[in-house]
Amino acid sequence: MKRVTSLSYSYQLLSSIRFFICSSKPEDNLFTILYNNTLNETSTSLRTLIGVSNNKPDLKNLQRILHSLQTLRSSLSLQSASRQTTTSFNVNQRFEDMEKIPTGVFKGTLDRFRGITVDSEHEYNETDDFTEKLNESLDYWQRNKNRAIWFKVNEKHSSWIPILIKNGFQFHHARNGFLTLVRWLPKNEYQNLPPYAHTMLGVGGLVVSKERKEILVVSDHYALIPNSWKLPGGFIEPKENLVDSAIREVHEETGIETEYETMISIRHSHGGLFDTSDLYFVISLKPKNFDIKRDEREISKAKWMPFEEYLNHPNVHETNRHFLRTYLDYQKCGVCFTLQKGKHQILKKEYCLYFMKSQLEEEESNKESTNCDKK
Numbered sequence: 001m002k003r004v005t006s007l008s009y010s011y012q013l014l015s016s017i018r019f020f021i022c023s024s025k026p027e028d029n030l031f032t033i034l035y036n037n038t039l040n041e042t043s044t045s046l047r048t049l050i051g052v053s054n055n056k057p058d059l060k061n062l063q064r065i066l067h068s069l070q071t072l073r074s075s076l077s078l079q080s081a082s083r084q085t086t087t088s089f090n091v092n093q094r095f096e097d098m099e100k101i102p103t104g105v106f107k108g109t110l111d112r113f114r115g116i117t118v119d120s121e122h123e124y125n126e127t128d129d130f131t132e133k134l135n136e137s138l139d140y141w142q143r144n145k146n147r148a149i150w151f152k153v154n155e156k157h158s159s160w161i162p163i164l165i166k167n168g169f170q171f172h173h174a175r176n177g178f179l180t181l182v183r184w185l186p187k188n189e190y191q192n193l194p195p196y197a198h199t200m201l202g203v204g205g206l207v208v209s210k211e212r213k214e215i216l217v218v219s220d221h222y223a224l225i226p227n228s229w230k231l232p233g234g235f236i237e238p239k240e241n242l243v244d245s246a247i248r249e250v251h252e253e254t255g256i257e258t259e260y261e262t263m264i265s266i267r268h269s270h271g272g273l274f275d276t277s278d279l280y281f282v283i284s285l286k287p288k289n290f291d292i293k294r295d296e297r298e299i300s301k302a303k304w305m306p307f308e309e310y311l312n313h314p315n316v317h318e319t320n321r322h323f324l325r326t327y328l329d330y331q332k333c334g335v336c337f338t339l340q341k342g343k344h345q346i347l348k349k350e351y352c353l354y355f356m357k358s359q360l361e362e363e364e365s366n367k368e369s370t371n372c373d374k375k
Contacts, residue, residue, distance in 0.1 A: 106137045115148035116141060120157040120178075131163055138167065142185055148193055151181045172196055199277040203242060204233035205250035206264055206284045206323055210331075215310050215324060216287070218253055218294070219301040228315045229305065231282065231323065241352055243339060246283040254302045255293030258285035263337035263354050264327050267319070282323045334359045 101107050106123055108116040118137075141149060151169060153160050155177055169181040173196035184191040207216035217229040232253040236245040243260045250258050261284040272278035294302040305313070307328075311321050330336060338357045343350050 102136075102140060104133060104136045105140045106133065108137075110146075113148065114146050115150060116146050117150040117152060119152045120154045120160060121152075124154075124157045124160075130160060134163065134167060138185075145186075147184065147186055149183045149185060152178055153181065154178050199279055200272050200274075201236040201242075202233060202278065202280045203236060203246040203249060204231035204280060204282045204323070205246040205258065206231055206282055206327055207250055207254075207256060207258055207287050208261075208284060208324075208327065209287060209290070209304065212304070213307045214304040215307060216250070216254060216256060216292075217303060217305045217310065217316075218299050221298060221300045225315070225317075227301075228317065229301075229310070229313060230317065230320055232299075232302070242281050243283060243352070246281075246285060250285060253295045253299050255289075255291065257288040259288065260284075260339055261286050261336070262327075262330060263339075264330070265323055284327055331359075336362055338362050 106116075106118045108118045108123075110116060138149070149169075150172070151160065151164055153164070158179075161179065161181070164181050164183075167183070169183045172180045172182045172193075174180070182193060184193060205216070208214070216232060218232045219227060219229055223230070232250045233246065234249045234253075236242065237248075240248075242263075247258050247260070250256055264282040264284050266282070267280040268277070269280075270277045290304065292302050292304075307324065310316055310324060335356055336359050337354045340353045340355070341350065342353060
């Protein structure tokens with residue numbers, strides 16, 4: 001980058017800096033300055049780097065530019081990804097190589113919020129004095145202006161837990177095999193920590209035979225209301241898509257193979273298992289076969305029930321009747337919730353997108369997709 005002796009062309013300078021960051025590697029000077037220092041520290045470092053004088057007008061212009069740069073950080077990663085550059089920077093990148101970690105300090109992983117995560121699976125060392133290393137690390141992180149400090153402690157290293165508690169860490173969440181604790185370091189800002197997962201997800205498969213005008217229903221061994229009829233379904237497994245979960249549950253409970261038709265309804269409630277909230281997704285599925293093979297461990301009865309019987313049956317809850325009426329209304333109005341899969345352009349994570357569409361448009365889209373596959 002050219003040395004700058006005047007900031008009269010602030011826009012050009014800002015554009016040059018922005019381009020430099022987009023095309024730089026994490027170890028480059030300017031990148032490190034912008035992501036590892038406070039605004040004042042950045043001002044001093046950047047002024048030295050580009051040769052800006054100490055006069056007040058220049059410094060005020062530089063401060064304005066730096067404020068703008070802070071708001072541009074997200075767009076910088078977006079631009080970089082869209083240009084398909086070779087930079088390894090993204091919003092979830094690990095920053096271990098951005099600065100040298102002193103000896104006697106946990107290495108950890110730096111996140112985009114300046115938080116640190118230490119995983120005992122990677123950093124446990126039986127020869128370490130854990131208390132001493134923790135204190136050295138906390139001192140370093142405070143000097144470095146880090147924020148949330150997370151310790152993911154494997155059950156094999158549970159001796160760490162009481163020491164962490166004595167040093168101000170709190171339980172955040174636990175999963176099979178590990179416990180995560182956290183401590184918020186900044187004293188001049190409120191504790192901005194994300195809560196752990198607080199909502200259970202469940203699915204119900206509304207499996208309908210349009211030709212026979214029948215719906216697939218089951219009765220649980222452990223139903224709250226004995227002999228009541230409901231939709232087959234259950235809880236979503238970790239990292240399982242809604243539709244895949246509904247298809248799996250229907251097959252496990254009834255032996256019926258299905259495919260996606262449309263999303264029907266979402267029920268949201270609170271005070272569920274482990275005092276969590278509950279989201280229940282009702283998904284319409286097309287049956288591929290009709291011979292029922294029920295899961296005898298969970299299901300006491302399963303059958304195909306005519307629409308009219310289901311909508312008037314005393315042992316069918318009103319909410320479950322509502323799901324079928326909604327499906328029939330969708331059919332009458334010619335609408336559906338289509339499913340489209342995609343990938344986040346920055347995070348590179350796959351996602352499922354549900355949105356309303358006319359059934360005619362969806363059928364034409366499916367025909368085009370089929371024709372493309374054949375070619």
